[in-house]
Amino acid sequence: EFSSNVTERPEELENLALQGNVALTDFAFLRSLTRLNTLNMAEMNLGGFDFNLLSSMPYLSNLNMSHSNISELSANISGKIIDLSGNVIARVVSNAFRCYDRYRYGGCEIDLSNNNITVIESDAFLDVSRVNLQNNNISIIKKDAFTEVAYVNLKNNSIRDGIHPNAFKGVTELILSNNDLSNFDFLQQLQSLRTLNLSHVPYFSRCTTSCKVFGTLRSLEILDLSNNLITELPVGIFSGLVSLKALNLRHNSISYIEYGTFASPTREPNWSPNRDAIAEVDLSYNKISELDFSLFTSGRSIGRLLLHGNEIQSIPDDIAAFGLSTLGLQNTRVTCANLVKLKLKSVSVVNDHDDNP
Template sequence: MVRLPKTLCVLMLIGIAEGGAVFDTDLGDLCYSCTCSADKTIIDCSHRGLTELPDGFGTQVTRLNISHNEIATFPESIKKFSNLLSLDLSGNRLNELPRDALQNLTVLEELNLSRNFFEAWISLNPNEVFRPATNLKTLDLSHNKFSTMGNLANQELIISSSLETLILENCEIDSIHGRSPLSGLINIKTLRLHSNPLMRIQSLISSTLKSLDVSNCALSTINHNELMYLPSLVYLKMSHNYRLELSATAYNLFSDSLKYLDISYCNVLQPNLQGFPNLRRAILNHNMIRFLRSNEFVNNTLLEYIDLSYNNIGSLKSDTFRGLHVIKYLDLSWNEIATIPEDTLLEMPSLTQIKLSRNYLSSVGHLKSNSLTVLDMSSCEISSIGKDSLEGLQSLIDLDLSRNLLTHIPDSISSNTLKYLNLNYNRITFINNYTFFMLPRLAGLSVIGNRFTTIWRRSYFESNPYLERLDLTDNMWRCDCADANMYDFYEFVTLEPSKKEESYNLVCNSPIALIGQTWLEACYFVWNPTEKVPNPDGIIWFITVMIIGLAVCLLLVNCIKRSMQRRLATIQAERERQVEEARDRLRQLRMRAEQEALCNTPDPRDLIAPPSYDEALSMPKLNTSCHSLNETGTGKTKRRRGRRKTKSSGDLLEETERNGDLPVLDDLELSENPNDRRRHRPRREISRYGSHEVAELDQSPGARRRRMSEYNTEYYDAQNGDVMTVEVQAELERPLRPRQRRHSNEELRESDL
């Protein structure tokens, strides 16, 4: 073993790592714009609005999807994906392929070029572009606008030695002419041409073609030799060609290899399948076939499946299906068949299923078949069943007679093999013990939507030990809960282990009080009387629970009541406190008002008007001449309080000047006659003042006198006839002092005025 230096080994590892990094970086650029799988072998760049393939490539990529973008030129970088197996370029703007477009793509198997803008075969370079792809299996050119499959001058339509499937759907191809377009495809197996305005099939030559789809085209006729150049053709689909007719002459279509034929939704008047001896499956539904001739399928001995539904077939003959020895399925539904001969089914010894629904059969005839297992005769207007009508069907398992006009089932209808009987939506009203007596294998019975009223009995099914299912929904059951048979049948149908129907499907339709209720809801307490009658233990427990509940309720009520009382007491105390505070405030306001009233109330003696001039002259004179009455008398003389004395004018003026008060003269009226010395004293009402009349103090004479001191007062001189003005200045800041009352007997002197 050669040992390399460590330095060389390190350099080699670094080089390998750098190479891998470059490779991953290049592929990473592609994966940055697209979606890559974990192993980076599948790349999806669809629906990204690309105009060209992003940079980056890797030889390990096997599937590349760049569909539905804006690519107008075939990407050159695709050549580097040497291991590419699938390439999807659909939904782009390609209109041509370069000759070396698929160079180096030797392992490519699928190429999708659908939904592009190819309009001519020459733009594909069909003789050169597909040759490098030696493993190409599938080519999809659908939804382009080739308009024809005429081969080019001195060129083949397409040359590929490996191509097996060619898809040309919706390519507006209306004709196939010239040399065979398949001559360059030596290994072609499937050709799909459906949804093209193709009117004829001609010049199709291929020894390998197995499947041909020309459905939904505009085919009207097919020549009898159109299929002779396709010796390997197995599958032929020509459905939805609404004008297509098969020739009824001796020159019919023929193909020894054809096994599957679909000519549904066409204008076929006769099957005419004699030319297909190896046919296995024939679909002829939705056509215009009116009748079937004798020995119609005598040459189709290998036919296994025939669908003749949705035609206008009116009758059958006993030898119509002669020769169909291996047929298993026959569909004759949605036709106009009125009768079926008894021996018709005997010509098909392997027939297992036949559909006769939607025909005009009025009764179940005496059919005979040793292999038939499924018979569908629904919606056929059948009104009667023969007692022995099923005896000829030795292997019958499933019989469908739903949606007919049956009113009763004959007694002892017999079949040793019948398991499933469908009688839904008929008019059956009753059954008895012998109705299903001869059906020992019966496992399922369905009578939904009939007219049963009387509850069935368990004894009706004593001879059916294998019965597993009973469908009794949507019937007019009359519920009589007192009937023991109803409870017995309910248990037989709904209880385990042999449960045959769900209880909620059994609904009462009468009497009126029980309409819409299930059997169990209507009769529960009748069927379970012990649950309705109370037992002593239950009563004791009930009473105990009631007592406990009542005690709990009383306790809760008491607690709530106490809580409410405490709350009301708190509210009442708060209210009394607020009332007491309001009373205290009112009492304080009242006392304050009384104090203010006492302070502002004038002396009642001040309210007495001074004497008039005549009264002053008539007053007695004082023995002692003094300046004022306060100076009269000696210390022994006591003045009587509360006694009002008259004052002279001089004394009044002196006192007025001394005290700053002026008598009120507004109400005095002096006589204009100088000889008349009498003065009329105005009436004065002495107001009484109280705490509730504090507001009236502002109108008292003392208040008025104080206001009058602020302005000059005019007096009228009675002797001289002049008006005297006396200026009085109020001493606002001088404190009040007790007034000294004086008693004077002097006459009023003129100097005092």
């Protein structure tokens, strides 16, 4: 038992760590801690915990209830940084988390990773800046589940076609890797999206000539399609991504690239291949043995091309004429003599995962 009189003035207590006290079951004392800022209740037995006990803490900013056997959430759980990871939560109800005005500066962060969540209700997260939901069992995400949430991590869930077209509002970074997605209609509503991770998504191994997943995500800058067993890139698949700066295609099975793969037919006024260049395309660890570098002049130019781990044997001396200024050639069959010639032509050659020549 924990008495509210354990301190002379419980209403002045700002930080409390109860981590690991699994025998503690009576939490009524929490009501008297009205000025609490940080509360650590990790690794406890909080099954059936009454979240209303926290309603008397208007200044509560940091709340850690990770690994505490929590199975249900109530509405209006408030805080700037909330860690509920490693519990057995099955559902995130409407209005579960709200980032109040006093927390808006710097944003609110919610960690619900490693639970057993299957459904995200409408308005579950309101004005929260970051939500981590990786390693759950989510299959359904309802309309307006994420309202003005900038960062959403849904890695390794059970999502196929259960995302409502209007599930996300204002998202700028979305991680959907390790899901067996089959319906991408919701992407067309994400006009503020800047970073999208779709690695380990089996759909893309079947995505061939009719593949038009991305449409016109005009703000998208970073796209990760690594580890998808992709064998071919349909012409035009990236054509609507007018802001694309980094494309990750590592660890696929690509052996051939068509002319026009990196074309941008949706051209803005004053369009030019250099002004709208893709800063980096990573094709490392595919099955490329030969590459016609002139294809990089058929649309948007590419500054940095990474070909680590492919079977390519030679690079033309005039590679700079194709707009390429940096190459990644580690673990390829390109000879040292060829590399020396590239250096003499002022072409930077970088190691894998290394920005320095």
